[in-house]
Amino acid sequence: MFGKLKASLGIGAAKVDTVLDSMAVVQGGSVKGVVHIQGGDVEQQIDAINLKLCTEVKVESDNGVSYQEFILGQLQAVQPFVIEANQAKQVPFELKLHDETPVTALNALKNQCHIWLETTLDIDFAIDPKDRDYVEVHPLxxxxxxxxxxxxxxxxxxxxxxxxxxxxxxxxxxxxxxxxxxxxxxxxxxxxxxxxxxxxxxxxxxxxxxxxxxxxxxxxxxxxxxxxxxxxxxxxxxxxxxxxxxx
Known part of the structure; x- marks a missing residue:
């Protein structure tokens, strides 16, 4: 029971690490890779592996300028499963870029464009493990x-x-x-x-x-x-x- 309590607080819980086949992709292409999950001190129910393709957008309002995370696309990689204590699991994936995904590989004096893939393990009553991987998007x-x-x-x-x-x-x-x-x-x-x-x-x-x-x-x-x-x-x-x- 104590182990499960620690896992719910993120101590000794399952960990996630996404490894991309390539950090570079062309507009309209796909991001491919493998999600590596390492079980923690106790078994845990993983309800989903969620992958989100994100960027940061500028928002102008009467109060000035602010920046927000914006989701361009997402993918749920698997159905619910149980990861045993210390078990290692690999889940391959492919996520096609949204056609309007910004280009980041630009030779601009001030380039504020960023694209990243955020991987989250959906675990009930726990701090969901996350991983963020930046992607370089090249123009067609x-x-x-x-x-x-x-x-x-x-x-x-x-x-x-x-x-x-x-x-x-x-x-x-x-x-x-x-x-x-x-x-x-x-x-x-x-x-x-x-x-x-x-x-x-x-x-x-x-x-x-x-x-x-x-x-x-x-x-x-x-x-x-x-x-x-x-x-x-x-x-x-x-x-x-x-x-x-x-x-």
Whole structure:
């Protein structure tokens, strides 16, 4: 009985450690790995292994700016089971990234984008063991081409973050409840301009909403959206980006 009491307080209880096949994944890909569970001093009932794909979103309100954990996807790996004292168990898993998962592998001066996988053992009357593993999300080749083309247009990637809310472009809208903004600035003084890009994947297509702000302009922020196939040619990327740079 004393052992069970200690386990309920997290002392001598089962432990969890998630080992990913790879810490890097491409937009639209899957996170794969194995959940390792090590039994504690007494047997325990594990009601579920819960895996959550999370990011941190910026929330703006009248009280200022705050940051919240945001769940992009989740997976329950197994049915309830009993882990015996000192028993070792391994559970493989695969979790597909949400199409709107932010890219984290960005060469921005200030990159505030983070993605992690949180693993929790659901145990009644106990402190649930947790494990957190950060994942590096790389852009699709076509997205990399768009970012590089903006850079060649004289702009530097200065910031990337994730905001709570939804996007709407000419022929698409976001669905996750959060969106990434990748911000570029040029070095001009008279013709100073900022460009913010947000990407939404949809099947074989990549949608992009561009917000352009001229600090000395009189028309305020302007928006332009375009859609490219995942295997878009360099000429198609150049044409789309040229429209953004021309604003």
């Amino acid at each position: 080749p076509v997205v990399s081409k768009v970012l590089a083309a903006i850079g060649r247009g004289g702009f530097e990637m200065v910031k990337a973050d994730v905001e709570k809310g939804y996007l709407r472009g000419g022929n698409f809208s976001s669905k996750s409840g959060c969106y990434q903004e990748i911000e570029f600035r040029n070095g001009g003084f008279i013709n100073k301009k900022e460009i913010e890009l947000s990407f939404v994947l949809e099947g074989g297509w990549v949608h992009c909403l561009a917000e352009v702000d001229r600090s000395l302009g009189m028309r305020g922020d302007q928006y332009l959206s375009f859609t490219l196939s995942r295997d878009a040619s360099d000429a198609e990327v150049h044409s789309a980006v040229s429209r953004v740079l021309a604003i």
